[in-house]
Amino acid sequence: MVSHGLSDPVIRQRRMPGVRALVVLSALALVAGVASTGAASATATARHRAAAVVSHKGSFLACEVTDTGGINDRSFNASAWKGLEDAKVVDPSMRIQYLSSTSASDYEPNIKTFIGLHCGIIITVGFLMGTDTENAAKAHPHQDFAIVDYSYSPPIKNIDSLLYDTNQDAFLGGFLAAAMSTTGYVGTFGGEDIPTVTIYMDGWVAGVRYFDKVDHKHVVALGWTPKKNRPKGSFDGTGTFTNSFTNQAAGRTDASALIQRGADVIFPVAGSVGLGAAAGVKAYGHGVTMEWVDTDGCVSVPSDCSIFLTSVTKGIVKSVENAALSAVHGKFHGGNYFGTLKNGGVALSPYHKFAKVIPKALQNGLNQIKSMVEAGTISIDPDSYPAS
Amino acid sequence: MTAVAILGGKPAVASEARIVSAGRRRGMGIFLVLASVLMLLTFGLGVSAGAETTFRLTSPFSTAWYLAPLHFPVRETSVVMAVVCAALGLLLIVRRRTRGTFVIFSLGVVLFLWSFLAWAARNNLLDLAGMIGATLISAIPIIFGSMSGVMCERSGVINVAIEGQFLMGAFIAEIIASASGDLWLGLACGALAGGLLGGLLAFLSLRYSADQIIVGIVINAFALGLTNYLTDTLLVPYQNTLNSGPTFSPIAIPLLDKIPIIGPDVFDQNIFVYLAIVLLVVLTTGLFRTRWGLRLRAVGEHPEAAETVGIHVLTVRYRNVIWGGVIAGIGGAAFTIGSTGEFSSDMTAGLGFVALAAMIFGRWRPYGGLLAALLFGFANSLQATLSVLNVPINPNILVMAPYLITIAVVSGLVGRVRPPANDGKPYRPQ
Numbered sequence: 001m002v003s004h005g006l007s008d009p010v011i012r013q014r015r016m017p018g019v020r021a022l023v024v025l026s027a028l029a030l031v032a033g034v035a036s037t038g039a040a041s042a043t044a045t046a047r048h049r050a051a052a053v054v055s056h057k058g059s060f061l062a063c064e065v066t067d068t069g070g071i072n073d074r075s076f077n078a079s080a081w082k083g084l085e086d087a088k089v090v091d092p093s094m095r096i097q098y099l100s101s102t103s104a105s106d107y108e109p110n111i112k113t114f115i116g117l118h119c120g121i122i123i124t125v126g127f128l129m130g131t132d133t134e135n136a137a138k139a140h141p142h143q144d145f146a147i148v149d150y151s152y153s154p155p156i157k158n159i160d161s162l163l164y165d166t167n168q169d170a171f172l173g174g175f176l177a178a179a180m181s182t183t184g185y186v187g188t189f190g191g192e193d194i195p196t197v198t199i200y201m202d203g204w205v206a207g208v209r210y211f212d213k214v215d216h217k218h219v220v221a222l223g224w225t226p227k228k229n230r231p232k233g234s235f236d237g238t239g240t241f242t243n244s245f246t247n248q249a250a251g252r253t254d255a256s257a258l259i260q261r262g263a264d265v266i267f268p269v270a271g272s273v274g275l276g277a278a279a280g281v282k283a284y285g286h287g288v289t290m291e292w293v294d295t296d297g298c299v300s301v302p303s304d305c306s307i308f309l310t311s312v313t314k315g316i317v318k319s320v321e322n323a324a325l326s327a328v329h330g331k332f333h334g335g336n337y338f339g340t341l342k343n344g345g346v347a348l349s350p351y352h353k354f355a356k357v358i359p360k361a362l363q364n365g366l367n368q369i370k371s372m373v374e375a376g377t378i379s380i381d382p383d384s385y386p387a388s
Numbered sequence: 389m390t391a392v393a394i395l396g397g398k399p400a401v402a403s404e405a406r407i408v409s410a411g412r413r414r415g416m417g418i419f420l421v422l423a424s425v426l427m428l429l430t431f432g433l434g435v436s437a438g439a440e441t442t443f444r445l446t447s448p449f450s451t452a453w454y455l456a457p458l459h460f461p462v463r464e465t466s467v468v469m470a471v472v473c474a475a476l477g478l479l480l481i482v483r484r485r486t487r488g489t490f491v492i493f494s495l496g497v498v499l500f501l502w503s504f505l506a507w508a509a510r511n512n513l514l515d516l517a518g519m520i521g522a523t524l525i526s527a528i529p530i531i532f533g534s535m536s537g538v539m540c541e542r543s544g545v546i547n548v549a550i551e552g553q554f555l556m557g558a559f560i561a562e563i564i565a566s567a568s569g570d571l572w573l574g575l576a577c578g579a580l581a582g583g584l585l586g587g588l589l590a591f592l593s594l595r596y597s598a599d600q601i602i603v604g605i606v607i608n609a610f611a612l613g614l615t616n617y618l619t620d621t622l623l624v625p626y627q628n629t630l631n632s633g634p635t636f637s638p639i640a641i642p643l644l645d646k647i648p649i650i651g652p653d654v655f656d657q658n659i660f661v662y663l664a665i666v667l668l669v670v671l672t673t674g675l676f677r678t679r680w681g682l683r684l685r686a687v688g689e690h691p692e693a694a695e696t697v698g699i700h701v702l703t704v705r706y707r708n709v710i711w712g713g714v715i716a717g718i719g720g721a722a723f724t725i726g727s728t729g730e731f732s733s734d735m736t737a738g739l740g741f742v743a744l745a746a747m748i749f750g751r752w753r754p755y756g757g758l759l760a761a762l763l764f765g766f767a768n769s770l771q772a773t774l775s776v777l778n779v780p781i782n783p784n785i786l787v788m789a790p791y792l793i794t795i796a797v798v799s800g801l802v803g804r805v806r807p808p809a810n811d812g813k814p815y816r817p818q
Contacts, residue, residue, distance in 0.1 A: 070616060070733030072624045100616060222776050240775040243787065247737035248728050253526050257772035260518035272732040279728040286449050303632040
């Protein structure tokens, strides 16, 4: 029999639904695609209204590519964006825009999109974007970049690498945690086993051990065991990780495991996964507290401020603002920047609700230790102190 | 099977009873014997004499009746348990009877786990009660997800969109609960959001016979993109009004919460735990003891036969896929208003797919899904506990463990798994 193909009304009727389904499906996919990049254009619209007087043609565009945690992670992505917003306050002629990455495979296309938009500077956020940024910078030597949490050796001319010695303020955080513990156990966990995370855990554990040494106590730091005899600048070790920066449930499980072992101060180094830890801490109650990471928790997560002893922060906001402004003013210079306690690039945040709970003597002691760390007179390597 | 056999006969529970072949019995026996060798050499003789461990049966501040911690030597305990485990394995190998095979096998596995935990926590402390609590909490969304999967697939539609329904349920529940301050309204809207995505899945795969797996994947991508977009545009500027809501507080059930070890973990929990228990009972009875369940299963097994006796196949499928979406939406709400009270981008982190695996592992049965979800939860909790105890096992291996088991189940190593005969196949009324 000869095939009638589409002219056959029966077959046609049967095929049409398939075609329509395809149309609906592609529409859905389109919406999904637009939605994930739509944020940028939405903010762009808001900005057009705000800065209507400024001529757009030729005005400076500063762009941010976020990591998987998204722009609202209360952590480094949000901080970098805040830095750009602050830069815009200083110099309202600039425009700012961001693209969210939902997975690691988005890094490269997002960077390319921004290169296509002729951004004056592209800020990539996070250690995990190190290689993609390097490749893009080498392929486009006239495009300026800044990257948060990564450094290159040797430095690359068109990348401003922003790195932070967060083990310095984490050392203070660890000391505070050990001093406030009543059970003799404190604990930390990380999002992923990468240097920008473990540097925090490392300094924190060093702080706990330093407390033991000077106060002749035995407070055990759980969740991170630094490797012995490491080369300088390495933060290797074994510890507890959620293996995700989005899985809040895993953060809760890890926090619970630490609490079960006796820890009464928890330090999650995992961006918004820390919210899961906060839920675990609040569900347990009984005097367990936390320290927040990257940003001042009482500002970024005000609803949980009552359980935050302090926050171990890094000055992403200020350094991103500086990088963007120097690019706007034509003074961009590549190379490696290191935030330290001394230059204000890292800091322990105010104690907020615990300002009256933490003894004055301890607060003074922390200030003294801070100046000793700044002067480099005490070691912040956990290997320098015996473990409890 | 004829239509009469499916629809006219008794509920087909008896025909689904497991038959354990001699080969599998022997396989289980060999597994136990091998496990006992590991117990003897590593957990027993590999431990220095005098090493002790403590298993805590009552967590500090627990409301349960107090049980003193178990304090025992690791080496001796493991050696004794290894001998018993080996004996159980040999028994399985030589025995002819089928009954009791699973009881013997499970006993052996428990002995193995006990001795492994004793080894992991040697000269240290393990909070057994706390671990059970953490197991349940991380299993909760997975339980809802696998129930959703059972509803859909028993009626013949594959629900790969559980992840997207989770995410949408979590997002909508949080926004509504946060804006209105009414947790129940949030829960209802979260369930509704899941149901809507279920409706979309049903519409595309039933009305247009589109490939159900592709539709599911597209819905997941859609939900992720949409929630990310709305998070950026709504939750960032209105963080304090839209994304910092209340959470359900635990409700203690008098007396039951005093049961040692499991009491506070099961009977002093928030509404989601109780909802999961109710759902389990309702679904199990509904599926296997009622006309509704019979029709549902008939539609998934043999839609033509169901049609001939007057069941409207597509209606039954629509209804169940939407209800499946509602259940997944409730599971999604557990992420936000049942736990942290804040939505964050991609917070379900692939647990919807874990739920799908749990449903398959649970052989398309509600209680099977529950047990599998608890196993996944236990693996999470175990992995966290071991890393805190600083056990020299790469944590990634433990993270893999539940998936390895799922592969083993799906590939038929542990026994034959049969999905509903018309699972995933489009149906056109004649």
